[in-house]
Amino acid sequence: MGYENIPWPLIWQATRETLIMLGASLALSVPIGLVVGVLVFLTSPGQFWQQIWVHRLLSLIVNVTRSVPFIIMLIYVMPLTRWLVGTSIGVKGAIPPLVIAAAPFFARLTEIALREVDRGVIEAAEAMGTPRLTIIRRVLLREARTGLIAGITVTAVNLVSYTAMSGVVGGGGLGDLAIRYGYQRFRPDVMAVTVLLLVILVQLLQSFGDRLVRRLSRNQ
Amino acid sequence: MGGIGLIILDNLVKTYGAGKETFTVINHVSLKVEKGEIFGIIGRSGAGKSTLLRCVNLLARPDSGTVTVGGVELTRLNTRELQARRRKIGMIFQHFNLLSTLTARDNVAFPLRLEKMSRQEIRRRADELLELVGMSGHADKYPAQLSGGQKQRVAIARALAAQPDVLLCDEATSALDQETTRSVLALLGDINRKLGVTILLVTHEIEVVRSICDRVAVMHRGEIVEMGRTADLLLKPRHPATRELVQAEDVDVRAWIGGNGGEDGGTIVRVLLSGESAGRPALSEAVRGTSVRFVILHGTVSRIRDVPYGRLTIRFDGPPGETSAVIGRLRDMGWEVESVDGI
Numbered sequence: 001m002g003y004e005n006i007p008w009p010l011i012w013q014a015t016r017e018t019l020i021m022l023g024a025s026l027a028l029s030v031p032i033g034l035v036v037g038v039l040v041f042l043t044s045p046g047q048f049w050q051q052i053w054v055h056r057l058l059s060l061i062v063n064v065t066r067s068v069p070f071i072i073m074l075i076y077v078m079p080l081t082r083w084l085v086g087t088s089i090g091v092k093g094a095i096p097p098l099v100i101a102a103a104p105f106f107a108r109l110t111e112i113a114l115r116e117v118d119r120g121v122i123e124a125a126e127a128m129g130t131p132r133l134t135i136i137r138r139v140l141l142r143e144a145r146t147g148l149i150a151g152i153t154v155t156a157v158n159l160v161s162y163t164a165m166s167g168v169v170g171g172g173g174l175g176d177l178a179i180r181y182g183y184q185r186f187r188p189d190v191m192a193v194t195v196l197l198l199v200i201l202v203q204l205l206q207s208f209g210d211r212l213v214r215r216l217s218r219n220q
Numbered sequence: 221m222g223g224i225g226l227i228i229l230d231n232l233v234k235t236y237g238a239g240k241e242t243f244t245v246i247n248h249v250s251l252k253v254e255k256g257e258i259f260g261i262i263g264r265s266g267a268g269k270s271t272l273l274r275c276v277n278l279l280a281r282p283d284s285g286t287v288t289v290g291g292v293e294l295t296r297l298n299t300r301e302l303q304a305r306r307r308k309i310g311m312i313f314q315h316f317n318l319l320s321t322l323t324a325r326d327n328v329a330f331p332l333r334l335e336k337m338s339r340q341e342i343r344r345r346a347d348e349l350l351e352l353v354g355m356s357g358h359a360d361k362y363p364a365q366l367s368g369g370q371k372q373r374v375a376i377a378r379a380l381a382a383q384p385d386v387l388l389c390d391e392a393t394s395a396l397d398q399e400t401t402r403s404v405l406a407l408l409g410d411i412n413r414k415l416g417v418t419i420l421l422v423t424h425e426i427e428v429v430r431s432i433c434d435r436v437a438v439m440h441r442g443e444i445v446e447m448g449r450t451a452d453l454l455l456k457p458r459h460p461a462t463r464e465l466v467q468a469e470d471v472d473v474r475a476w477i478g479g480n481g482g483e484d485g486g487t488i489v490r491v492l493l494s495g496e497s498a499g500r501p502a503l504s505e506a507v508r509g510t511s512v513r514f515v516i517l518h519g520t521v522s523r524i525r526d527v528p529y530g531r532l533t534i535r536f537d538g539p540p541g542e543t544s545a546v547i548g549r550l551r552d553m554g555w556e557v558e559s560v561d562g563i
Binding site for chain 2: 130138
């Protein structure tokens with residue numbers, strides 16, 4: 001079978017769906033994960049909002065959500081999804097579970113990135129009388145920025161692979177196309193094209209992230 | 221000094237841990253630092269001196285006792301008031317603690333951005349400060365591109381940005397080599413003189429105290445065991461902890477004495493001369509007309525702030541009667557002579 005019969009419109013449609021799911025879920029999980037990650041970090045022992053029980057609770061929630069396989073999460077949170085966006089199917093229905101899976105993951109990466117920030121720099125900012133929200137913004141997040149960008153990159157790449165599973169709820173996208181056409185209908189050409197597109201997408205994300213990290217850390 | 225004290229620490233206690241594991245880091249410490257002076261707190265690591273320094277701006281909160289800076293009792297302030305007051309208390313650190321993602325200029329500008337100032341004003345002021353610390357040529361460099369001494373200079377500029385009346389220095393030269401230490405200390409001395417900034421510093425290096433401190437307190441196991449004018453304290457240490465710090469530099473003398481001490485009938489003494497008496501040819505005057513001869517086993521001549529002093533270890537050989545007469549003459553001439561058995 002040659003490549004002349006490839007259903008290009010379907011492939012473009014799937015690419016669009018993947019990009020929408022990726023963009024929307026990334027746009028939501030990054031801020032949510034960032035806030036949760038900052039809270040997990042700042043409530044840990046020795047930090048300025050030290051609250052052991054809040055820290056443990058948040059940490060537990062993050063761990064539990066991270067240990068549920070995405071395919072199960074997708075089905076398990078359906079009632080919540082329906083309540084949030086009015087439907088549990090299609091691209092729209094796929095976004096809440098994607099966020100629920102990716103936000104805790106990014107929260108953990110945020111916490112790790114913040115732990116890398118020199119404690120002394122935070123102390124110096126405190127000694128200068130810097131308000132705490134300003135310390136978070138202008139010291140913590142700034143000093144941790146390369147780690148955070150690397151974290152966003154990893155989260156985005158993970159999201160690409162999660163979107164492939166969203167076909168289960170009719171979310172569409174490239175992964176779904178690969179399963180329905182490439183696998184179930186024995187269309188290796190479609191399979192090859194979708195996989196190639198996914199590889200290119202991941203490559204673009206990763207090299208964009210890496211380049212940004214390199215640029216920001218040039219002088220540090 | 222009989223002033224009211226710019227920094228007053230009153231009966232501070234600070235413990236870490238809880239229950240049986242409680243460890244008292246600061247044990248009922250009271251201290252007064254006068255406006256305009258350079259005050260040093262010296263002690264070995266773990267003596268509690270860094271924690272004590274952190275109590276001054278409440279980076280560490282004492283369990284009990286009060287901290288008063290410039291007439292304001294910090295221990296009573298709420299978070300917002302404390303933040304405002306902290307802007308007038310500069311602080312520098314052993315590891316400089318500059319933001320690695322900001323240039324030297326932006327690091328200095330950091331505290332300025334907390335005030336209501338225009339961008340141009342901030343930039344102008346930051347450049348002025350960099351000039352003050354001799355870093356004008358490095359404004360656009362990042363900390364990673366600077367040497368340790370240069371980083372500390374930027375940190376000093378940053379600490380001075382909000383025109384503080386107090387500068388706290390936490391082992392500010394401990395990560396620097398000797399020569400850089402000297403130049404950073406000279407800069408701190410300049411700042412103290414030119415800007416009238418009161419400096420409270422913590423160190424484990426006797427050299428730091430010797431070269432810039434007006435007064436010094438010795439901290440040992442969470443307590444201040446001795447306090448006084450630098451020259452007095454260094455030349456006449458009373459507490460064992462002070463002696464240990466001061467004498468750490470002439471350990472070899474003791475080794476010397478241990479090997480040769482008195483076996484041939486000589487008398488070994490340690491003498492201390494400071495101020496005017498340091499300039500006189502007292503030794504040759506003292507032995508004139510006697511059969512006593514002397515050998516200088518060890519000696520250091522240096523200055524503490526602006527006071528020249530010398531410390532010598534001398535062996536006198538001669539009849540005991542004459543030797544004690546010689547020692548008497550030295551004492552008359554203002555030398556302090558101490559028998560080495562007393563070490």
